Amino acid sequence: MTDRYQTFTRTPLGQTLVKNLGLPDPTPLPRWRAGDRVIDGPVVFGAIGETDAGKAIQALLRDVGAAFSTATEGVASSSIRPKALVFDATGASTTADLTSLQRFFSPVIRQLAAAGRVIVVGRTPELAQSAEQQVAQRALEGFTRSLGKEVKRGATVNLVYVAPDAHDQLDSTLRFFLSPKSAYVSGQVTRVGTGQLVSNDPAQPLAGQVALVTGAARGIGASIAEVLVRDGATVIGVDVAQNAEPLHKVMTRLGGTELLLDVTAVDAAQRIAAHAQEHHGGIDIVVHNAGITRDKRLANMRTDTWDAVLDVNLRAPEHITAHLVETGALRDGGSIIGVSSIAGIAGNNGQTNYATSKAGVIGLVQALAPKLAEKQVRINAVAPGFIETEMTAKVPFAIREVGRRINSMQQGGQPVDVAETIAWLADPASAGVTGNVVRVCGQSMLGA
Amino acid sequence: MTEARRVAVVAGNRIPFARQDKTYRHSSNSDMLTAAINGLVDRAGLGGQEVGEVVAGAVLKHARDWNMVREVVLGSKLAATTPAYDIQQACGTGLEAAILVGNKIALGQIDAGIAGGVDTASDAPIAVNDRLRNILLDLNRAKSAQDRLKVLARVRPKDVVPEIPRNAEPRTRKSMGDHAALTALEWGITREAQDELTYRSHINLAKAYDRGFQQDLITPYLGLEKDQNLRPDTTLEKLAKLKPVFGKGETATMTAGNSTPLTDGASAVLLATDEWAAEHGLRPLAYLTHSQTAAVDYVKGAEGLLMAPAYAVPKMLARAGLTLQDFDYYEIHEAFASQVLATLKAWEDPIFCKERLGLDAPLGEIDRDKLNVNGSSLAAGHPFAATGGRILAALAKQLDENGGGRGLISICAAGGQGVVAILEK
Numbered sequence: 001m002t003d004r005y006q007t008f009t010r011t012p013l014g015q016t017l018v019k020n021l022g023l024p025d026p027t028p029l030p031r032w033r034a035g036d037r038v039i040d041g042p043v044v045f046g047a048i049g050e051t052d053a054g055k056a057i058q059a060l061l062r063d064v065g066a067a068f069s070t071a072t073e074g075v076a077s078s079s080i081r082p083k084a085l086v087f088d089a090t091g092a093s094t095t096a097d098l099t100s101l102q103r104f105f106s107p108v109i110r111q112l113a114a115a116g117r118v119i120v121v122g123r124t125p126e127l128a129q130s131a132e133q134q135v136a137q138r139a140l141e142g143f144t145r146s147l148g149k150e151v152k153r154g155a156t157v158n159l160v161y162v163a164p165d166a167h168d169q170l171d172s173t174l175r176f177f178l179s180p181k182s183a184y185v186s187g188q189v190t191r192v193g194t195g196q197l198v199s200n201d202p203a204q205p206l207a208g209q210v211a212l213v214t215g216a217a218r219g220i221g222a223s224i225a226e227v228l229v230r231d232g233a234t235v236i237g238v239d240v241a242q243n244a245e246p247l248h249k250v251m252t253r254l255g256g257t258e259l260l261l262d263v264t265a266v267d268a269a270q271r272i273a274a275h276a277q278e279h280h281g282g283i284d285i286v287v288h289n290a291g292i293t294r295d296k297r298l299a300n301m302r303t304d305t306w307d308a309v310l311d312v313n314l315r316a317p318e319h320i321t322a323h324l325v326e327t328g329a330l331r332d333g334g335s336i337i338g339v340s341s342i343a344g345i346a347g348n349n350g351q352t353n354y355a356t357s358k359a360g361v362i363g364l365v366q367a368l369a370p371k372l373a374e375k376q377v378r379i380n381a382v383a384p385g386f387i388e389t390e391m392t393a394k395v396p397f398a399i400r401e402v403g404r405r406i407n408s409m410q411q412g413g414q415p416v417d418v419a420e421t422i423a424w425l426a427d428p429a430s431a432g433v434t435g436n437v438v439r440v441c442g443q444s445m446l447g448a
Numbered sequence: 449m450t451e452a453r454r455v456a457v458v459a460g461n462r463i464p465f466a467r468q469d470k471t472y473r474h475s476s477n478s479d480m481l482t483a484a485i486n487g488l489v490d491r492a493g494l495g496g497q498e499v500g501e502v503v504a505g506a507v508l509k510h511a512r513d514w515n516m517v518r519e520v521v522l523g524s525k526l527a528a529t530t531p532a533y534d535i536q537q538a539c540g541t542g543l544e545a546a547i548l549v550g551n552k553i554a555l556g557q558i559d560a561g562i563a564g565g566v567d568t569a570s571d572a573p574i575a576v577n578d579r580l581r582n583i584l585l586d587l588n589r590a591k592s593a594q595d596r597l598k599v600l601a602r603v604r605p606k607d608v609v610p611e612i613p614r615n616a617e618p619r620t621r622k623s624m625g626d627h628a629a630l631t632a633l634e635w636g637i638t639r640e641a642q643d644e645l646t647y648r649s650h651i652n653l654a655k656a657y658d659r660g661f662q663q664d665l666i667t668p669y670l671g672l673e674k675d676q677n678l679r680p681d682t683t684l685e686k687l688a689k690l691k692p693v694f695g696k697g698e699t700a701t702m703t704a705g706n707s708t709p710l711t712d713g714a715s716a717v718l719l720a721t722d723e724w725a726a727e728h729g730l731r732p733l734a735y736l737t738h739s740q741t742a743a744v745d746y747v748k749g750a751e752g753l754l755m756a757p758a759y760a761v762p763k764m765l766a767r768a769g770l771t772l773q774d775f776d777y778y779e780i781h782e783a784f785a786s787q788v789l790a791t792l793k794a795w796e797d798p799i800f801c802k803e804r805l806g807l808d809a810p811l812g813e814i815d816r817d818k819l820n821v822n823g824s825s826l827a828a829g830h831p832f833a834a835t836g837g838r839i840l841a842a843l844a845k846q847l848d849e850n851g852g853g854r855g856l857i858s859i860c861a862a863g864g865q866g867v868v869a870i871l872e873k
Binding site for chain 2: 244245248264266267270271307308
């Protein structure tokens with residue numbers, strides 16, 4: 001759906017009003033289209049000393065053809081408008097080293113281009129070699145989260161923690177955060193661990209992969225299916241029989257197979273496994289997108305309303321995941337992506353059932369990530385904020401307006417923003433990315 | 449208590465089924481059920497005699513017909529001393545009535561009884577809406593002329609809009625066809641397969657008429673001699689041309705052809721012990737040996753509205769010590785062609801049978817040549833409560849004609865229910 005206010009701010013009259021009244025002025029966010037470069041503009045790279053991570057970052061910047069300059073203390077020259085600022089902070093071993101952040105960013109931050117990118121790479125604090133290093137590394141989170149709120153004009157700021165010896169795993173994650181694919185992802189912290197080195201074609205990272213997407217008929221699910229297919233995957237679209245017609249249309253267009261079932265049915269997992277074996281020989285990517293809301297304050301909540309939401313949003317992903325893993329229908333090296341919500345992090349009035357289910361999805365990720373690592377299976381979740389869909393279009397106007405504006409981007413996200421994030425998590429090259437919950441919320445103030 | 453006695457199906461009768469608002473448009477449920485029972489009484493030579501009990505029902509029933517079956521008996525050729533009662537289990541009414549009569553016979557409580565069912569989709573009970581009903585009740589309670597005027601002043605134009613019964617599930621507000629369409633999609637039942645089943649239903653029923661099979665199963669009524677919905681000349685091509693009526697777009701497969709139309713009609717079946725039959729110069733056509741009901745939670749349980757027979761049959765088979773293949777005939781009520789096909793597919797599906805039915809192995813395939821050999825509801829029509837009696841009588845006769853054998857009856861019903869039974873000889 002369209003954001004009429006944002007459209008209006010792009011008109012001359014709108015611009016005048018916005019400037020004089022101090023109204024929110026959301027910058028249109030460019031999205032990635034097939035054939036686009038990862039990053040279109042100069043990159044300034046800074047670091048605290050020379051590190052393996054720093055070398056890996058520079059190699060990647062060269063790889064994607066970015067014109068980049070290195071600077072330890074920013075670039076004061078006003079002639080450059082960097083599209084991205086990438087800072088390697090893995091070398092910070094004491095809090096004294098944090099000064100480098102201010103030295104590097106303060107002179108250059110004002111010059112960051114619209115819809116620019118700021119990426120800070122740190123060392124995973126829990127894996128630090130000393131208490132001092134852990135403190136310094138943990139401190140980075142406050143820096144990036146605050147900077148995210150300062151940069152404005154559609155720019156994003158994200159922190160990537162990399163484990164020792166995992167610098168070779170940074171590629172897919174840096175590509176994602178540099179590119180317009182992460183348009184609505186800001187203020188996030190991603191942990192990259194060690195993993196198998198996978199070198200695939202970044203234009204078709206999912207080639208040969210079979211992806212299951214539940215709730216694929218419309219909205220975010222259809223967008224997920226589309227992006228996964230764009231990236232080379234074959235999709236199995238699952239939805240309830242009520243959505244047979246839209247699912248059929250989407251899957252016909254994407255060349256995927258359709259499976260009509262209710263994910264809460266007792267045999268849903270078995271049916272999915274059987275369909276995958278029969279038509280595709282197995283599954284590599286599972287996206288638990290199917291979800292429902294049945295909002296009621298707890299005092300007015302009926303048992304069936306509570307159960308319906310928990311069944312679809314949490315028990316089904318739990319049960320289906322367990323079955324696909326146990327039976328081996330999900331192949332080794334596979335990737336599971338849950339769909340949580342910022343309601344599951346921040347809570348929301350009238351959504352005890354929904355938030356319980358969505359927080360449970362985070363629990364599922366945290367519980368299974370270490371267990372599934374033995375099979376080289378990864379599990380992560382996305383937590384969408386306000387995304388412009390048929391579902392949010394039904395939200396009353398005033399609440400919808402607030403939901404849209406109370407984030408660093410001052411606008412709602414698009415289904416494709418969720419889809420791109422999922423595609424990154426699904427990418428076999430993201431082998432080091434597991435156990436993460438990534439918010440796609442434009443750095444919403446809720447639960448941040 | 450004595451040991452359970454064998455329950456024989458001795459005779460059956462029905463009036464031809466008419467399409468909604470056609471030949472029987474001015475006939476009431478009572479008229480049609482009386483006609484069906486009188487035909488049966490004539491055929492069995494029971495005029496003026498008493499039978500143990502008459503059990504029947506109608507799905508769409510007027511409030512004034514609260515004691516319909518007893519009233520019908522009083523107006524019939526049976527002795528006025530024959531007790532009767534009404535039952536209602538949606539489309540399972542007719543078969544359930546026979547099971548109830550059969551159980552009393554088996555227990556020695558009665559020696560013979562009549563089970564029946566009737567429904568009219570034309571002479572439907574239209575009710576005043578709840579607001580007007582309350583006003584009218586208040587009017588009745590009012591004591592003075594002034595009070596009555598006050599009450600009447602509350603009537604508003606919208607109050608005259610009546611409540612017409614809808615063929616929809618109260619809890620989902622979806623029609624049965626819409627429910628069946630969802631099941632058809634989940635089971636991947638194709639339009640072609642549905643049309644093929646529909647075609648066979650019409651051809652088989654037409655053949656049954658041609659060879660005189662229906663001769664002693666039907667009594668003409670209001671000039672109608674055959675089921676009005678029967679299209680002996682239908683072809684797969686004609687069926688393929690019909691537009692889907694449930695769902696839309698490429699995934700919609702259910703048409704007016706492969707779904708049963710709304711119909712008016714009535715049926716009755718005479719059940720008795722061997723001894724009673726012999727005393728009355730009648731002979732058992734077949735025996736009602738097993739029965740079972742089941743229900744599914746279609747509201748929340750992620751199961752199709754009309755899938756309950758898929759659960760009832762394996763329960764009954766386990767009790768009877770039979771497999772799905774141990775039958776010579778299968779009478780699966782064709783509420784919709786897709787319902788029959790989804791049920792058969794479910795029984796063949798290892799996942800369904802294991803996860804939903806808790807069976808180690810699927811029930812397996814049936815020989816389709818044994819299915820609805822004399823046509824079923826798609827051709828004959830389906831006056832809800834009358835279908836059970838139609839199937840019982842036809843299957844009993846078929847088993848008798850065959851010189852013995854075993855037949856399975858499966859009927860799906862609104863509310864996510866299923867009624868199934870076995871006839872043997």
